[in-house]
Amino acid sequence: MTMEFTDRVSRVEPSATLAISALATELEAEGADVVDLSVGEPDFPTPENVVRAAKEAMDAGHTGYTTSSGILELREAIADKLADDGLDHGLENVVVTPGAKQALYEVVHALIEEGDEVVLLDPAWVSYEAMVKMAGGSLTRVDLSDYDFQLEPGLDDLADAVSDDTDLLIVNSPSNPTGAVYSDDALEGVAELAVEHDITVISDEIYKEITYGVEPTSLGTFDGMADRTITVNGFSKAYSMTGWRLGYFAGPEDLVDQAGKLHSHSVSSAVNFVQHAGVEALENTDTAVDQMVEAFRERRDLVIDLLDEHDVDVAVPDGAFYMMVPVDDDDQAWCEGAIEDAHVATVPGSAFGTPGYARISYAASRERLEEGIERLADEGYL
Ligand code: PMP
Ligand code: GLU
Numbered sequence: 342m343t344m345e346f347t348d349r350v351s352r353v354e355p356s357a358t359l360a361i362s363a364l365a366t367e368l369e370a371e372g373a374d375v376v377d378l379s380v381g382e383p384d385f386p387t388p389e390n391v392v393r394a395a396k397e398a399m400d401a402g403h404t405g406y407t408t409s410s411g412i413l414e415l416r417e418a419i420a421d422k423l424a425d426d427g428l429d430h431g432l433e434n435v436v437v438t439p440g441a442k443q444a445l446y447e448v449v450h451a452l453i454e455e456g457d458e459v460v461l462l463d464p465a466w467v468s469y470e471a472m473v474k475m476a477g478g479s480l481t482r483v484d485l486s487d488y489d490f491q492l493e494p495g496l497d498d499l500a501d502a503v504s505d506d507t508d509l510l511i512v513n514s515p516s517n518p519t520g521a522v523y524s525d526d527a528l529e530g531v532a533e534l535a536v537e538h539d540i541t542v543i544s545d546e547i548y549k550e551i552t553y554g555v556e557p558t559s560l561g562t563f564d565g566m567a568d569r570t571i572t573v574n575g576f577s578k579a580y581s582m583t584g585w586r587l588g589y590f591a592g593p594e595d596l597v598d599q600a601g602k603l604h605s606h607s608v609s610s611a612v613n614f615v616q617h618a619g620v621e622a623l624e625n626t627d628t629a630v631d632q633m634v635e636a637f638r639e640r641r642d643l644v645i646d647l648l649d650e651h652d653v654d655v656a657v658p659d660g661a662f663y664m665m666v667p668v669d670d671d672d673q674a675w676c677e678g679a680i681e682d683a684h685v686a687t688v689p690g691s692a693f694g695t696p697g698y699a700r701i702s703y704a705a706s707r708e709r710l711e712e713g714i715e716r717l718a719d720e721g722y723l
Contacts, residue, residue, distance in 0.1 A: 353471040357692035361676070365686040376713035378701045379686040381517060381663060383581040385636075388629040391580060391622045398617035407613050409605040410597075411437025411589070415616045418623040419589055426549075427562040428572060430591045436601055437619070439611045441547050441575030441588030446472055447607075448543060448571050448590050449509075451600035453478040457508040462492060462499070464665065464693035464700075466517045466545075473509075481507070486695050489656040490519035490665065492527035500534055507540050514557055515548035518693045518700040519665050520641075520658020522555050532563035542570050547588070548661040550579035550630055553638045555659045568593050578661075579630055580622040585615050637662045640703045640710055647714040651723040662704040665690060668722070672696050675722065683716040 362380035369375050386392075410416065416432045423430050438444040445468065453459060455477035461469055463484045473480055483502045488494040492514075503510065512531060514523040523531075535542050544560035561570035575588030590600065604610075641658060648655060648666065658664050668675040672689040676699050679685045690698030703710055717723050 349475050349477070352474050356471070357467050358688050361680070361686055361688055364680065368680070368684065373684050375680070375684045375686055376705070376709050376716065377686045378703070378705060378710075378713055379688050381578070381661075381702045381704065382583045383578065383633060383662070383704045384706060385581045385633050387581050387585070388622070388626050390625055391582070391618045394621035395585075395614050395618035398614035403613045403617055405613060407610045407616060409610050410435065410601060411611060412613070412616045412620075414620050415623075418620045419591065422623055423559075423572065423591055426546075426559040428559050428591065429567070433594060434597055435589055435591045436597055436604055437587070437589045437611045437616060438604065439586040439588070439608050440577065441545070441573050442468060443586075443604075443608060444573045444575070444588045444590040445469070445543065445545065447600040447603040448573065448592070448596070449473060449478075450476050450603055451596060452509055452541060458506055459509045459511065460499070460502055460507055460540075461511055461694065462495070462513070462516075464490070464516075464518050464690060464695035464698070465511070466513060467692050469511050469513075470694070478508070482694050484695065485519075485521075486665075486698075490516065490521040492521070492523040493530070496527060496530040496534075499531070503534050503538050503540060505538050507538055509541050509543065510535060511543045511545065512560055513545040513547075514560075515552060515658075515660025516663075517548065517661055518663045518688070518690070519656065520661045520663050521656070522552055522557050522659040525558050528558060528560050528563055531560065532566050535569055536565035540569070542566065543573060544570055545573045547573065547575045547578055549574065551634050551637060551662065552660040553634075553641065553658075557660065571596060576619055576622055579633075580626055581633065582618075582622065585612075585618065587611055587615050587619050637704065640705070640707060643707055644701065644703050644710055644714065647711065648723070651714075651718050653723055662702055664701055664703065665695070665698040666701055667697060668699045670697050672699055675699060679717060679720070679722050683713075683720040683722060685713045685716050685722075
């Protein structure tokens with residue numbers, strides 16, 4: 342039998358980041374020693390106290406369904422965290438999800454339908470485009486690559502791109518894939534445009550805890566933004582909990598009601614004992630997070646120095662653990678060659694809407710980063 346598939350799924354590709362990581366794993370299974378700088382995944386173990394909290398929760402019998410939007414203790418801890426960031430959300434404004442990706446998926450599908458316009462700041466994380474396309478939305482992309490990936494100098498371009506027809510803008514600071522942290526002036530500019538054109542905004546703050554000497558402000562705190570911003574965050578990156586699948590969104594009550602329907606009819610809830618571990622992560626991991634962030638900062642500096650030795654200049658990232666390295670115009674071919682010849686896995690910039698670059702994730706050990714850059718240089722890729 343030939344199955345017929347929906348336009349909805351046919352118009353998107355599998356996640357490029359996950360696909361390259363899968364290829365790296367495949368090569369490794371064949372015996373190759375691959376330096377995997379592709380997927381954005383901290384190489385640290387989840388902090389011990391978080392693992393313990395999950396085990397204790399399991400032992401205590403927290404293994405059944407939870408309230409669809411998440412256990413009270415976790416939503417309380419999330420509301421407290423958001424309050425620290427200047428965002429005023431009650432428990433009824435928070436939905437706990439299996440990963441920030443699911444949070445984004447639910448919010449995009451609650452807001453966007455056939456023909457709606459969504460604006461992205463490029464380069465933008467791969468799954469925004471796919472989620473919008475699956476929802477039937479059309480994309481308008483604002484390229485920030487001429488501005489060292491900063492938003493402030495690109496505000497005029499954003500102003501040209503948005504209109505009263507724009508339904509949604511997605512902002513991700515610190516950014517995946519650039520590591521750029523947008524200034525308060527830039528966010529102020531976004532807020533003014535959002536208010537002027539009555540645009541809803543998703544602020545994806547999953548890298549907020551991972552910054553180097555700058556303090557990113559939450560977009561929802563700017564004038565006129567509280568009732569038009571949905572703040573998304575997750576535990577994967579700051580607490581090294583990628584496989585636990587835990588995230589959340591917080592926003593106005595009507596959005597929570599609508600997106601909450603998608604949530605309850607699809608995943609029901611996030612995993613019960615994982616939610617208990619999430620409380621521990623939010624409340625008792627400051628030291629562990631600081632240590633991981635310090636290690637990322639050292640690795641960032643190391644990679645910048647190593648690239649500089651090969652006369653490769655990059656825009657210095659102030660957050661997350663990615664950087665965009667300028668490569669050949671045909672970045673796809675460059676990345677394919679790099680993995681085949683040097684066994685170094687990176688992600689082509691074109692997957693993020695910006696050809697001519699490769700994204701490196703420096704959430705790898707110093708030794709692997711040194712090895713990876715050396716191999717790229719030896720094989721003529723730098
Ligand atoms: N947003 C951004 C910008 C990301 O890089 C990721 C990474 N996967 C996510 C959301 C989703 O993270 P997760 O589902 O692991 O919480
Ligand atoms: N967000 C990470 C990345 O960009 C993890 C993979 C994914 O979910 O796309 O590499």
